[in-house]
Amino acid sequence: MAKIRLENVTKVYKGGVRAVSDASLEIHDKEFIVFVGPSGCGKSTTLRMIAGLEEITSGNIFIGDTYVNDLEPKDRNIAMVFQNYALYPHMSVYENLAYSLRCQKAKKEVIEEKVHKAATILGIENLLKRTPRELSGGQRQRVALGRAIVREPAAFLFDEPLSNLDAKLRVAMRAEISKLHQDIQTTFVYVTHDQTEAMTMGDRIVVMKDGLIQQVDTPMNLYDHPGNIFVATFLGSPQMNIFEGTIVKKGEEKHFISLDESIDILIPDVELCQIDERLYPLEAYLGIRPNDIKIETAGFPVEIELVERLGEQTLVYFHLGGRKEFTILSLVEPNSLAKGDKIKVRFDVGKLHLFDKKSEKNLSNAVPIIEMEIEKANLTANEKAQLDKRLINQSRPKSIAFLASNVKTEAEENAHRFTVKVEGEKDYGDRKTYYGRDESLTIIPFLTDKPFRKGQKVDLYVQLDHLNYTDEEGERISDDEPVNDHVYPATLTFRPRGCFLSEAELHNDEKCYKTIRSVRLGKKTLLHLEGAETKQKLLYLVDSSDLIYSSLPIYMRKKRKNGK
Numbered sequence: 001m002a003k004i005r006l007e008n009v010t011k012v013y014k015g016g017v018r019a020v021s022d023a024s025l026e027i028h029d030k031e032f033i034v035f036v037g038p039s040g041c042g043k044s045t046t047l048r049m050i051a052g053l054e055e056i057t058s059g060n061i062f063i064g065d066t067y068v069n070d071l072e073p074k075d076r077n078i079a080m081v082f083q084n085y086a087l088y089p090h091m092s093v094y095e096n097l098a099y100s101l102r103c104q105k106a107k108k109e110v111i112e113e114k115v116h117k118a119a120t121i122l123g124i125e126n127l128l129k130r131t132p133r134e135l136s137g138g139q140r141q142r143v144a145l146g147r148a149i150v151r152e153p154a155a156f157l158f159d160e161p162l163s164n165l166d167a168k169l170r171v172a173m174r175a176e177i178s179k180l181h182q183d184i185q186t187t188f189v190y191v192t193h194d195q196t197e198a199m200t201m202g203d204r205i206v207v208m209k210d211g212l213i214q215q216v217d218t219p220m221n222l223y224d225h226p227g228n229i230f231v232a233t234f235l236g237s238p239q240m241n242i243f244e245g246t247i248v249k250k251g252e253e254k255h256f257i258s259l260d261e262s263i264d265i266l267i268p269d270v271e272l273c274q275i276d277e278r279l280y281p282l283e284a285y286l287g288i289r290p291n292d293i294k295i296e297t298a299g300f301p302v303e304i305e306l307v308e309r310l311g312e313q314t315l316v317y318f319h320l321g322g323r324k325e326f327t328i329l330s331l332v333e334p335n336s337l338a339k340g341d342k343i344k345v346r347f348d349v350g351k352l353h354l355f356d357k358k359s360e361k362n363l364s365n366a367v368p369i370i371e372m373e374i375e376k377a378n379l380t381a382n383e384k385a386q387l388d389k390r391l392i393n394q395s396r397p398k399s400i401a402f403l404a405s406n407v408k409t410e411a412e413e414n415a416h417r418f419t420v421k422v423e424g425e426k427d428y429g430d431r432k433t434y435y436g437r438d439e440s441l442t443i444i445p446f447l448t449d450k451p452f453r454k455g456q457k458v459d460l461y462v463q464l465d466h467l468n469y470t471d472e473e474g475e476r477i478s479d480d481e482p483v484n485d486h487v488y489p490a491t492l493t494f495r496p497r498g499c500f501l502s503e504a505e506l507h508n509d510e511k512c513y514k515t516i517r518s519v520r521l522g523k524k525t526l527l528h529l530e531g532a533e534t535k536q537k538l539l540y541l542v543d544s545s546d547l548i549y550s551s552l553p554i555y556m557r558k559k560r561k562n563g564k
């Protein structure tokens with residue numbers, strides 16, 4: 001059993017394909033996590049890097065507390081299940097299951113016990129004497145699972161294991177794998193391009209696109225609170241209807257108005273409580289899922305262009321809001337709707353999704369990073385002194401920044417306190433996000449399962465370790481730890497003979513260094529280097545775009561001592 005941690009993991013294949021960029025994620029112990037996204041988005045590459053089948057270009061991977069970047073796949077204590085079952089055709093099911101144990105020279109009784117236990121879990125005891133040829137696709141898949149189970153790994157990694165099965169068997173195996181997870185209570189990491197598999201199997205889902213993690217959350221939260229348009233339209237079938245338009249202020253009210261002005265909807269305050277009032281009118285997209293559009297006597301008038309009856313569900317297609325595409329509503333009630341009918345439709349205002357047009361990000365989801373000018377943060381002298389120790393090269397800090405996920409409502413030692421007034425709340429089922437505004441009018445979102453009222457004063461705490469300095473441009477300029485040594489700017493270059501660091505001021509005592517820690521600061525990355533022999537520690541600031549080299553040993557281009 002193990003948690004798995006990815007820190008800024010990047011993969012660039014030979015030839016320059018950037019398959020995964022800067023992926024950071026913590027997979028909890030015993031969690032069933034599913035990576036989903038369109039073909040080519042980097043899901044399998046991520047899984048293969050966890051497995052050790054693919055070298056990591058930069059970043060760190062931990063399984064449990066072990067740093068595994070340099071460990072062989074066989075030493076990582078994980079089991080991988082692929083879509084081609086890779087069973088040995090000439091061996092019986094029993095021997096296929098026993099194979100890895102025999103390779104480990106396990107005792108006969110141990111093999112016997114483990115094989116039977118796995119066969120019982122999977123319900124294949126009666127198949128042990130057969131060869132893979134004598135099995136159906138589903139049975140072969142079970143044997144492949146069994147082979148992973150006997151090894152009792154810390155985590156199971158699945159790469160599209162069901163994609164070769166027919167639709168009916170896929171549904172059955174989906175349920176079996178979920179049940180297996182409940183039975184053996186081990187971390188499962190599962191890759192699929194199928195959103196139904198992701199939604200039904202995962203405790204949490206990681207949505208990827210173009211090598212970037214888009215959002216990580218429970219299936220229902222991704223569905224109800226998608227972080228951007230991609231996630232909103234990727235999950236859910238038929239997909240969310242998206243309208244282009246503008247959010248305008250009408251007195252104290254905010255309205256979304258579609259491009260053709262046929263849609264005008266009052267937006268509930270809580271959806272926009274984070275938005276700076278000066279940004280209106282704000283170009284935006286409004287999203288609404290097909291089952292959140294209702295047919296009513298008052299609403300937007302439309303003419304039905306197509307009706308699809310799918311058994312329990314009816315899909316109704318029409319044009320609305322100046323969209324070229326059809327807008328779709330879905331109904332489960334019996335109806336006699338037909339093409340040409342004129343109806344009125346209303347959007348369920350509690351189920352609207354608003355996205356910024358430029359960034360395509362959800363306007364009502366909590367901002368992940370909060371930034372506040374230093375003077376407005378009311379840091380005590382002691383707090384400031386602690387932060388100053390982590391400042392890199394006495395640069396001029398303008399603001400402090402912290403992650404919303406690090407804001408707590410419990411008093412903690414060594415934490416800075418912000419006092420806020422609650423402005424609004426959003427319910428995520430398993431948790432609530434509240435939006436508080438402090439004296440400086442900065443909105444601070446915080447997650448809690450405790451109830452708060454609108455208008456209530458609340459003390460919020462952020463550990464000093466989680467506060468960072470940023471400069472004029474919002475770039476982070478402090479390390480996670482005190483910076484005792486001077487930090488030198490440098491350039492990394494890759495040559496056939498290795499990765500070289502060059503700069504006028506090199507203070508190295510030897511030629512070869514390795515990176516022991518890298519801290520992403522934005523455009524720059526702070527490299528903590530350690531001499532291979534002398535263990536001399538040096539700090540250099542390099543461009544984050546050079547980061548792909550940082551997992552290689554670094555050679556010093558000029559050998560100079562103390563600038564002499």
Ligand code: ADP
Pocket residue numbers: 013014015017018019037038039040041042043044045046
């Ligand atoms: P997914 O599993 O999401 O379909 P992959 O992780 O397989 O995506 O691939 C991500 C990207 O990396 C794709 O553009 C793919 O073409 C590329 N890629 C995958 N494997 C290799 C490889 N061995 N060499 C070069 N490019 C690769």
